[in-house]
Amino acid sequence: MPADTAMSVVPLALKTAMDRVSGDIDQMFDRLLAEPSDPRRRLYQAMRHAAIGGGKRLRPLLVRAAADLFHIDRMPALRVGVAIECIHVYSLIHDDMPCMDDDDLRRGRPTVHKAFDEATAVLAGDSLQTLAFEVIADGQTHPDPFVRVELTAELAKAAGAVGMAGGQMMDIAAETADFDLAAVTRLQQLKTGALIGFCLEAGAILGHVPPEGRRPIRAYARDIGLAFQIADDLLDVEGQVDLTGKAVGKDAAQGKATFVSLLGPDRARQQAEMLVDQAIGHLAGFGSEATLLRTIARYVVERDR
């Protein structure tokens, strides 16, 4: 299936929003990562290699869609999106390293340790993580310091040992231990769900919504986070390298428990679709300002990359 036929599953309004967010993110990374004229240049080149011009930018898009709910300006949502993408990209760089997943290909291009070297990959990942917090704490993100510090605290929780990094540790354990459905669900809630959850939470923080008013969007985030991961597991089984831009069939080769290995592809797909319906249901209290979130929920399971 050629790539342009595949793209036809993406509704036009979503495609437009995605393209705009992707363009904005690339532009901001280009500015943030301007190459210095000293020996740090190689570090910046590696960060640019990983951060610019690739990926679905699903997380910044989710921030934008959540910010829509509260009529937030473009720049705060974009800067938070860039910060989240810094965390996401750093985790991919480190994850791809020989001592972790040992992947040569990411987004159809050589991984950072292949295009550069392992030491540079470690430092590029480290520096992107730091950049996330530098961007989010900067006064340009939001004039209210309380908003900025709440964003910082929540991003740190989503990214660290109680979130994404903890989930990656579980993922390594899953290669040698027997994980049941509950354990895989918990693993994925940390590994990918926590950061996706923060994308939605960030919209509420920018909108000055107090924690007790965030129940529907947290429920939405939990459901699409899991649906997204099930879809990822299905793509690992059924996807095509030329579309996903990364190696496929890795989970099965490693004998790793996934939603697909535990449920089988048909029940996994049903489960993902049920989660999407449920996610959209949580948005019932919103009107047209939740259109983008509803469209994204559908896309999350229908995508082919």
Place this chain on the structure above:
Amino acid sequence: MPADTAMSVVPLALKTAMDRVSGDIDQMFDRLLAEPSDPRRRLYQAMRHAAIGGGKRLRPLLVRAAADLFHIDRMPALRVGVAIECIHVYSLIHDDMPCMDDDDLRRGRPTVHKAFDEATAVLAGDSLQTLAFEVIADGQTHPDPFVRVELTAELAKAAGAVGMAGGQMMDIAAETADFDLAAVTRLQQLKTGALIGFCLEAGAILGHVPPEGRRPIRAYARDIGLAFQIADDLLDVEGQVDLTGKAVGKDAAQGKATFVSLLGPDRARQQAEMLVDQAIGHLAGFGSEATLLRTIARYVVERDR
């Protein structure tokens, strides 16, 4: 020279302050890194291995000493100290990895990738970096969100590509390029100076000192940062493994330009002593509240580990 004789170069007041800060830091890490009862346990064990019970804790001590200038309570200074130590320790874990310095020994114990494995070392370093920002953004660090967000922004600058990580990239370049004294100075100002600078800056931020009032302590930080690094280079040439707890003679073996290789040991030592005098001179406007900072400045070049 037995270890207890060596310790006699540390003045008693400094020894007391060091022991107190070290105890506090260990206790706080012990609380922050309580082992969970799930497969993330290994990650926490690795973080604990690196973070607890080792090191001089010079950076948290500097935060305490800088906080003394502005009569800051114990807890804010301690929490900032823990955050800085998180950054420092994460950088050591990643630096020790085979693709970087390939060290087996740190603080007299196996490095994290030796005691655990490389993947765990990557994740433990990553998670400690995240923890730094989680700790600093938490309301317990300071009631004023503006203080917390300024601490976050400055710590990020000190740690990332414009600070410590950028300096580490330069350090890698220094192995294969000809670095002169200006280049080595710039490298060290980023690699170790930026984080030491933040220790002092943090005292001023906690004390609500506006940036224009921070000139003397920034000058102090710059001078002792360089003096500290020169002393480190001297220890690499003249130090003893049993005292420093890490490999010595590595710089010369790698043919890396250092202050000692460029100046020779005698001039390097003179330079370090001159910098310490100069650093103490910058504190002339302070009275007894700067006693600890003055004592630390002397210790920085007289230490044997």
